[in-house]
Amino acid sequence: MEAMTAALPDPARVLLEQIRSRRSVRRYRPDPIPREWVEALLEAARWAPSAHNRQPWRFAVVEDPRVKARLAEAMGERLAEDLWRDGVPAERVAEEVARSVARITAAPLALVVCLSMAEMDCYPDARRQAAERTMAVQSVAMAGQNLLLMAHAMGLGACWICAPLFCPDTVRETLGLPADWEPQGMILVGFPAGPPRAKDRRPFEAFVRWIRAG
Secondary structure: HHHHHHOOOOOHHHHHHHHHHHEOOEEEEEOOOHHHHHHHHHHHOOOOOOOOOOOEEEEEEEOOOHHEEEEEEEHHHHHHHHHHHOOOOOOHHHHHHHHHHHHHHHEEEEEEEEOOOOOOOOOOOOOHHHHHHHHHHHHHHHHHHHHHHHHHHHOOEEEEEEEHHHHHHHHHHHHHHOOOOOOEEEEEEEEEEOOOOOOOOOOOOHHHOOOOOO
């Protein structure tokens, strides 16, 4: 691995180190993030590759503590309903909901990541239409990854949470989003309150297959 890194040009080594050192950060200082920094995060996101260059990503920027609290509480109510249907004990339901609400409200910035199919292609058959939707989902995910890497490069901590996928209507209604904005996730951002936990990765052999002729 070190030989591989040494063989890279300097810009690539710097980028690889940024990618390797990025972690999901869930604890933040209360300091607000400057507006110019927020715009830089969104600028990084909008330069992601996308299917047909349709750029199907949409971002709802939530900084106001009151709005974050409303959103967190509404999502918490939906989470509680799901857990009750699953037969989860009431005490654990309360713990899970409190953890979810605290995680969202403690972040200085919440970016709700949405997908819009409004400008994507439409096909008469379900197979190609499903593929078109997957292409849009992949495009939105790449924009989110750009944003996460930019946040790390700026010294910010960030974490993508998937909770909006489980209650998209609740998120859309609470924030007053357009009907075609489909919540896919939420990126919480803030100045880290401490160092992230160390993580490792599986070796190449666990997930790479080199395809050779013959």
